[in-house]
Amino acid sequence: MDVAIIGATGDVGRAVCSALIERGELGPSSRLQLVGRAGGASEAAVHGLRVDLIDAHDEKAPHIDVATAPDDVVADVVIVTAGRTVPTNTTEPIDRNKLAADNRVLFEQYADALAEHGSGHEVVIVVSNPVELAVDVFARRLGRHRVIGMGAWLDTLRFRREIAATLGIRRQRVSGFVAGQHGDRMVPLWSTVRLRGLDVAERLEIVERLRGDRTLASFASEVTAAKSTVTTQADVATGFALVDRYPPDLQAVIRPYLTHTSGAKTANGTASATVDLVRTVLDGRDIVIAGQVLLDGEITLGGQPWHGVLGVPVAVGPEGWTQVMLDEPAHDESRLLWEVGQAINEAIHSWGGGR
Numbered sequence: 001m002d003v004a005i006i007g008a009t010g011d012v013g014r015a016v017c018s019a020l021i022e023r024g025e026l027g028p029s030s031r032l033q034l035v036g037r038a039g040g041a042s043e044a045a046v047h048g049l050r051v052d053l054i055d056a057h058d059e060k061a062p063h064i065d066v067a068t069a070p071d072d073v074v075a076d077v078v079i080v081t082a083g084r085t086v087p088t089n090t091t092e093p094i095d096r097n098k099l100a101a102d103n104r105v106l107f108e109q110y111a112d113a114l115a116e117h118g119s120g121h122e123v124v125i126v127v128s129n130p131v132e133l134a135v136d137v138f139a140r141r142l143g144r145h146r147v148i149g150m151g152a153w154l155d156t157l158r159f160r161r162e163i164a165a166t167l168g169i170r171r172q173r174v175s176g177f178v179a180g181q182h183g184d185r186m187v188p189l190w191s192t193v194r195l196r197g198l199d200v201a202e203r204l205e206i207v208e209r210l211r212g213d214r215t216l217a218s219f220a221s222e223v224t225a226a227k228s229t230v231t232t233q234a235d236v237a238t239g240f241a242l243v244d245r246y247p248p249d250l251q252a253v254i255r256p257y258l259t260h261t262s263g264a265k266t267a268n269g270t271a272s273a274t275v276d277l278v279r280t281v282l283d284g285r286d287i288v289i290a291g292q293v294l295l296d297g298e299i300t301l302g303g304q305p306w307h308g309v310l311g312v313p314v315a316v317g318p319e320g321w322t323q324v325m326l327d328e329p330a331h332d333e334s335r336l337l338w339e340v341g342q343a344i345n346e347a348i349h350s351w352g353g354g355r
């Protein structure tokens with residue numbers, strides 16, 4: 001199997017390259033294509049990165065080559081990590097409009113090139129933000145089922161980890177999904193949480209204890225308040241200590257936010273979740289993950305079949321995602337999913353997507 005990484009020399013792109021090789025997802029018979037931008041700093045840096053990766057991994061490394069034009073991207077799995085990111089040195093609200101305006105052209109260039117020159121079978125995993133816009137652009141050109149945004153999977157892994165850490169158990173014992181929009185407007189699906197080894201009554205009792213007396217109706221305002229609290233502490237260490245006091249769904253939003261604004265960014269966690277997704281695609285079996293996908297009536301929200309990009313649990317296999325795996329969300333979950341879905345559709349429309 002061959003993998004291409006668009007934006008390979010960026011922080012996330014580099015971390016994905018290393019994780020793919022170190023975790024053995026791409027052996028010596030596979031090909032890794034590093035894609036940079038002609039005329040940009042990455043045009044030269046992709047060549048250097050190629051040599052550095054071979055230097056580091058030697059006999060373990062796949063065949064590595066470089067491309068600097070969208071038309072030259074060729075792979076079974078294409079990972080999109082290129083583009084501008086949210087600045088790390090600000091605690092101002094994220095300007096997603098600016099991010100969208102900057103990155104839309106890039107998304108369109110690569111999606112158009114893949115539609116014209118690709119094999120017609122590539123699976124595209126989107127990391128770049130706004131992930132919902134990128135999924136919309138690629139899905140409308142390549143086909144909905146071949147395009148998956150990894151933001152909801154990253155949010156899901158964070159949610160599971162926060163639950164596990166609060167209970168003092170390993171993350172592998174926790175399942176359950178996060179849906180909605182990547183980041184602040186994620187929708188933690190508490191109704192899907194399962195704890196291996198516990199019966200229904202035990203699990204319900206623990207979930208109730210973890211959530212406290214809250215529903216998702218207050219989630220958005222809790223996120224805003226928590227962000228403001230942790231970023232106005234005297235130092236980052238105090239901010240991180242405060243995060244530990246929040247319930248797991250809030251921790252899953254606030255901890256990565258503080259990590260990004262600390263200047264460290266979240267490249268390693270993002271890369272690890274991305275490589276999980278690549279492994280799922282290469283594995284050949286259908287496995288349920290969460291991802292941002294372009295829906296065409298697969299779920300009902302607000303009494304209507306839903307159309308538009310939304311993070312949901314999906315079964316993923318070698319051809320991309322096959323079906324949505326969300327049976328009966330709780331009332332507050334459907335309500336928030338509907339609100340978030342509306343907001344995403346409006347944003348994508350205003351950014352020139354949706355067609």
Ligand SMILES: NC(=O)c1ccc[n+]([C@@H]2O[C@H](COP(=O)([O-])OP(=O)(O)OC[C@H]3O[C@@H](n4cnc5c(N)ncnc54)[C@H](O)[C@@H]3O)[C@@H](O)[C@H]2O)c1
Nearest residue numbers: 007009010011012036037042082083084085127128129270
């Ligand atoms: N989905 C997530 O969970 C998540 C997490 C972290 C970052 N991100 C997103 O991933 C993207 C990259 O983040 P980063 O921190 O690695 O940024 P970065 O600035 O370190 O890297 C971006 C890379 O994209 C390259 N690039 C720009 N235009 C290009 C083009 N036309 N063709 C090829 N390469 C091009 C740049 O040269 C640079 O190497 C951002 O959009 C960011 O918001 C997403």
